[in-house]
Amino acid sequence: MIIREAEEQDLDKLIELWYEASLKAHDFIDPKYWEANKTTMRELYLPLSQNWVVGDCDGFVSMMGSEVNALFVSPGQQHKGLGTALVNWAKREEGTLTLNVYARNEKAIQFYEKMGFANIETSMDEVLNEKQFRMQWVKG
Structure with missing residues (x-):
């Protein structure tokens, strides 16, 4: 699997992926919240982070140093x-690595725990x- 740095x-694609995946993963949050934050994500959060994509932008991780600000995979992938x-x-x-995850996002919590993260x-x-x-992961 090729992982490369995201380009302008x-x-x-990353905003659409983030939006669609956020709606699915955070169905307990009003969809209007995600819609209202598309511009902020595009103009502030992603530009401030280092963004790495897998495949044809099928998934991405945004990081600031060891902080994982976002990890999203397209719902279809x-x-x-x-x-x-x-x-x-x-x-x-x-x-x-450290990150924040909503307590009601149980699938993400299970994934991170499987990957060695602890609350x-x-x-x-x-x-x-x-x-x-x-949550945090520390190299053993």
Whole structure:
């Protein structure tokens, strides 16, 4: 599986992937929230991060150092090893990885636990009033 750095021309695909995957993974959050944040994601969050894509933008990981800001796989490409490949790639790059995940996103939590992450902190996302977990992986 080839993982490469995202390029400017990938941004529209990444935003659509993020949006579609967010709707599926976070069905407990009003879809209007994701729609309202498309521009912020495109103009702020992705440009501030290092973004790496797998396949033809079938999945991506956004990182700031060892912080995983986003990990998304296209709904039609899930359960094919793309997310695992992206996390394993990030593990090779960094000795420690941290991320936040909503407590109600049980599939993501199970995935991260399978990848060796552990919950190190619980907090509230004040904007959405959703409990979230801070998870961490440390190279053994």
